[in-house]
Amino acid sequence: AQKVTQAQTEISVVEKEDVTLDCVYETRDTTYYLFWYKQPPSGELVFLIRRNSFDEQNEISGRYSWNFQKSTSSFNFTITASQVVDSAVYFCALFVGSARQLTFGSGTQLTVLP
């Protein structure tokens, strides 16, 4: 069975600070895909970033960056220079072919204060 753990329930930062959201996953599949989604107060789920299990290169996209480490089964997500509009619940999710579904973590509530 798959599992995604987001140990940080809530994080609060002041605008312009960098913030890293942690995600640890468990799966026996050797091929899998990892995603981060954002859920703003309006409730929709917005896709942010993705990573394949066979590509450990870390990337930056605008203010977002991610650190995928297979050795520790972690897929952490960093927002640089946070803004008030970044306030939302962030979900880490795992897709494996054997399950044919996204398994979500419990989410991290990020509050960015002005």
Add this chain to the structure above:
Amino acid sequence: EPEVTQTPSHQVTQMGQEVILRCVPISNHLYFYWYRQILGQKVEFLVSFYNNEISEKSEIFDDQFSVERPDGSNFTLKIRSTKLEDSAMYFCASTKREYSNQPQHFGDGTRLSIL
């Protein structure tokens, strides 16, 4: 940019009544999903659908639930006899390719309230 659309945005139903939640996936997508999120909790998988049949379903998706793609564009979730615990946000999602890093794109959700 193409979107997944869901209707209605909010549905209020009496316990025991049937409810149908509707979704229009992105037009060139082939894999369709329903998830639900009870208020304040994580998003949970219900069912996946491909080539006009269910590919996978969770323990939540019991005999009270069914899915259908009645035409080339709509994808529906039916709950036959609603219970109080069915109150949740229901999300439809679709993707072009499943075994890939193609993300599932989600609709804005239908908030289902059972009275």
